[in-house]
Amino acid sequence: MPSGQPGYQVPMVKVVDSCAARPGGHVVFEGVALSRGGRPVFDGLSLTLEERRIGLIGNNGSGKSTLLRLIAGLVQPDAGQVRVGGADVARERPNTGFLFQNPDHQILFPTVGEEVAFGLTARGIDQKTADARSEALLASNGCAGWEKRAVHELSEGQKQLVCLIAVLSPDPDLLLLDEPFSSLDLPTRYDLSHRLDALDQTIIMASHDLELLADFDRVLWLEAGRVRGDGPADSVIGAYRAHVRAGLDKARSA
Ligand SMILES: Nc1ncnc2c1ncn2[C@@H]1O[C@H](COP(=O)(O)OP(=O)(O)O)[C@@H](O)[C@H]1O
Numbered sequence: 001m002p003s004g005q006p007g008y009q010v011p012m013v014k015v016v017d018s019c020a021a022r023p024g025g026h027v028v029f030e031g032v033a034l035s036r037g038g039r040p041v042f043d044g045l046s047l048t049l050e051e052r053r054i055g056l057i058g059n060n061g062s063g064k065s066t067l068l069r070l071i072a073g074l075v076q077p078d079a080g081q082v083r084v085g086g087a088d089v090a091r092e093r094p095n096t097g098f099l100f101q102n103p104d105h106q107i108l109f110p111t112v113g114e115e116v117a118f119g120l121t122a123r124g125i126d127q128k129t130a131d132a133r134s135e136a137l138l139a140s141n142g143c144a145g146w147e148k149r150a151v152h153e154l155s156e157g158q159k160q161l162v163c164l165i166a167v168l169s170p171d172p173d174l175l176l177l178d179e180p181f182s183s184l185d186l187p188t189r190y191d192l193s194h195r196l197d198a199l200d201q202t203i204i205m206a207s208h209d210l211e212l213l214a215d216f217d218r219v220l221w222l223e224a225g226r227v228r229g230d231g232p233a234d235s236v237i238g239a240y241r242a243h244v245r246a247g248l249d250k251a252r253s254a
């Protein structure tokens with residue numbers, strides 16, 4: 001069946017060991033069904049995600065954010081199970097970091113230091129240790145001395161960087177990124193993307209910026225809550241682009 005046809009599955013390449021994720025970041029969906037607002041979003045979705053870098057693509061409303069929320073345990077399936085690192089997320093909140101599109105929806109505290117330290121104190125680490133660790137984490141990310149800076153005075157890119165540092169502070173096994181770059185300019189996108197490259201965490205990232213996913217180990221193309229394409233980044237992104245172009249051509253000639 002040619003690329004772009006319904007049900008097309010891009011063949012998976014053998015995943016090499018260098019692409020292996022931390023076991024704590026392995027994700028399994030087993031027959032997951034979920035309705036939101038009275039309409040089904042997923043209806044029996046089964047998936048195993050074990051690669052280090054996984055991209056999620058697809059039109060608005062295809063289910064990317066809901067998939068990420070299910071993995072983080074922020075929403076629970078109506079049926080089926082989501083496991084992260086072998087544990088059912090309905091029973092055990094997984095050690096994931098979630099980065100949202102809009103940093104203003106994420107940031108809770110007025111200063112950078114409080115925001116970064118909170119990721120640690122929320123996990124039972126005492127304030128003094130948390131402050132020392134967040135200071136070190138900020139310094140190692142080129143933000144030395146930012147602790148007292150007011151978050152509202154930062155640029156969008158700086159806010160998103162602070163959010164990234166904050167979600168990394170408890171050393172999660174898995175980072176879930178929901179279009180984190182969409183409001184950032186190109187240099188900031190490249191800078192954050194470069195920082196993400198260097199992390200050893202598993203990353204699952206929803207993005208409309210297909211270029212940023214080009215080096216990912218695996219890309220899933222979602223359409224109306226189903227996996228329309230699944231495989232190496234270049235094949236799946238190519239099939240998605242071809243599908244979108246074909247849809248536009250058809251609409252123009254109608
Ligand atoms: N809180 C919600 N209430 C009602 N419907 C929702 C909610 N969240 C998502 N949906 C619906 O679920 C579907 C998938 O949405 P979403 O996961 O946000 O897609 P994407 O991130 O790919 O744009 C859409 O039809 C959307 O309208």
Ligand SMILES: [Mg+2]
Nearest residue numbers: 064065066178
């Ligand atoms: Mg979304």
